Amino acid sequence: DLRVRLEEDVGDEDLRLLLSDLRMGTLQKVVVMAGAGISVSANLPDFRSKGGLYDQLRQSTNISSPETIFTREFLHSDPGVFFSVMRQLRADHVSPTFTHGFIKQLQDKGLLQRCYTQNIDCLERKVGIEERRLVECHGTTAKAKCDGCRKIYSKEHYFNKELPPKCGCGGLIRPDIVLFGEPLPEAFQQLSKEDFQTADLLVVMGTSLKVQPFASLPKLLKPSCAVLVINREFPQSLQLHRQVRTLQCRLSATKLRKHVFLAGDCDTSVRWLMEEVGWIFQRTVSA
Numbered sequence: 505d506l507r508v509r510l511e512e513d514v515g516d517e518d519l520r521l522l523l524s525d526l527r528m529g530t531l532q533k534v535v536v537m538a539g540a541g542i543s544v545s546a547n548l549p550d551f552r553s554k555g556g557l558y559d560q561l562r563q564s565t566n567i568s569s570p571e572t573i574f575t576r577e578f579l580h581s582d583p584g585v586f587f588s589v590m591r592q593l594r595a596d597h598v599s600p601t602f603t604h605g606f607i608k609q610l611q612d613k614g615l616l617q618r619c620y621t622q623n624i625d626c627l628e629r630k631v632g633i634e635e636r637r638l639v640e641c642h643g644t645t646a647k648a649k650c651d652g653c654r655k656i657y658s659k660e661h662y663f664n665k666e667l668p669p670k671c672g673c674g675g676l677i678r679p680d681i682v683l684f685g686e687p688l689p690e691a692f693q694q695l696s697k698e699d700f701q702t703a704d705l706l707v708v709m710g711t712s713l714k715v716q717p718f719a720s721l722p723k724l725l726k727p728s729c730a731v732l733v734i735n736r737e738f739p740q741s742l743q744l745h746r747q748v749r750t751l752q753c754r755l756s757a758t759k760l761r762k763h764v765f766l767a768g769d770c771d772t773s774v775r776w777l778m779e780e781v782g783w784i785f786q787r788t789v790s791a
């Protein structure tokens with residue numbers, strides 16, 4: 505049921521060229537941007553899809569803007585609700601999906617420059633993405649830390665208890681994730697500029713691209729960088745970047761970048777793509 509939807513002024517040619525580049529290995533630096541959608545088939549709900557975590561929280565908590573739960577203010581004002589929501593995002597019993605396997609294939613083929621994930625479920629690590637290739641932009645639920653002195657604790661400190669214990673310094677022990685309004689990890693600042701400026705292919709998968717500053721990373725791409733979007737819907741902010749880019753490219757008479765959108769479930773698209781380029785899927789993951 506895979507649909508390959510091509511946008512205006514982009515012909516089949518873009519898809520054909522992209523597949524051929526992947527087959528020939530001519531794209532040397534691939535950067536992946538991933539979001540909650542790549543873990544949905546592992547039974548972890550995303551935030552913004554119909555029936556996703558935000559919808560579930562609107563019903564179960566009567567909080568009309570569930571985003572507020574993922575703030576430091578909320579953590580301190582209602583830790584009971586905060587930690588019960590965190591337990592719903594518990595992922596230590598979950599296996600990586602086919603799409604995580606695709607990212608691993610990119611790494612095994614020596615193509616993966618970096619994987620920037622917004623996910624906090626640690627499935628990129630579980631599938632074997634190397635630490636140096638991975639930027640967990642919004643942190644991870646696999647560790648806990650003190651909200652005061654930043655001391656690191658094991659995740660059991662908040663998963664297994666109704667209310668987590670306090671640190672020796674008196675601070676609250678919380679998951680090591682980035683809440684709205686908090687700074688992103690240093691690696692994000694240190695690596696993103698060069699990675700995005702030098703990438704040959706950006707693969708965007710399973711994200712609505714609504715969270716900043718993550719969503720602005722594609723602005724850094726060089727005009728010739730190809731973009732492959734694998735998602736149920738096309739992320740609107742990417743459309744804007746593309747329009748700006750297209751205009752810039754036309755003005756400077758540079759060749760337009762290859763731009764392909766595979767609409768639908770990412771596991772299906774990735775399976776199709778790998779067959780097309782003749783990559784064998786390693787059964788290291790349960791998909």
Ligand code: CNA
Nearest residue numbers: 539540541543550551552623624625710711712736769770
């Ligand atoms: P989001 O805003 O909920 O968007 C998810 C996107 O994925 C949407 O565009 C969906 O249409 C799309 N989608 C859903 N399922 C599929 C699928 N099977 N195949 C293809 N596309 C699909 O989530 P974002 O990641 O964009 O937002 C960033 C937040 C979500 C980050 O801060 C994360 O920490 C947070 N989050 C993470 C997890 C996780 O780690 N698994 C789960 C829920 C939320």
